[in-house]
Amino acid sequence: MIESFGIRTEWEYAARAGSKTAYYNGDITTQAAIGVCVEEPALNEIAWYCFNSGPLTHPVGELEPNAWGLYDVLGNAFEWSNDQSGWVPSGEPLADPDQTVGPGSARDLRGAFRSSAPRQCRLANRTGLSSSIKEATIGFRLVRTQP
DSSP states (O other), X not given: OXXXXXXXXXXXXXXXXXXXXXXXXXXXXXXXXXXXXXXXXXXXXXXXXXTTOTTSOOOTTSSOOOTTSOOOOSBSSEEEEXXXXXXXOTTOOOSOXXXXXXXXXXXXXXXXXXXXXXXXXXXXXXXXXXXXXXXXXXXXXXXXXXX
C-alpha cells in the first residue's frame, strides 16, 4: 500500500490492526523530543520501553495486545522486517521491494525495544540495520497466511 510518506509494510499493517494513531491504543500524550525517556501513559499498557522495562526484555503477553491479538508489537525487542531499509517516494510503483536486496543488506527494524523512548515507539518508526548485526534486543515474528 502506498501512502503519502512512503510505503506501509505488512509489519505496520499488522501492528496497527486498523488504528491510525501513533500507537495502536492512541496518540502520544507527552511531548518530549526523540530519544528523551519520559512516562507515556498509553505505552504503559502495551509496551516495555525506557520508562517501565528495566534492564531486561520481558516474556511475551504480559501487556495488552493490539486489536488483532498481537502482543509486544511495540517495545521489548526490535523485530526484523523483510523490508529493505530506505524511503520510497509516494506514488512510486513497488512490485517487489526485495528484488535488489542481498545478504548483509540493511533491513528495517520495527517496533522499538526495551530502552526506546516513547517517540521511538511509534508504529511508523523504522530503523535500518545491517542483517549481519547480532543483538539481544532484536528478534523476529513468525507469521503465516491462512490456508
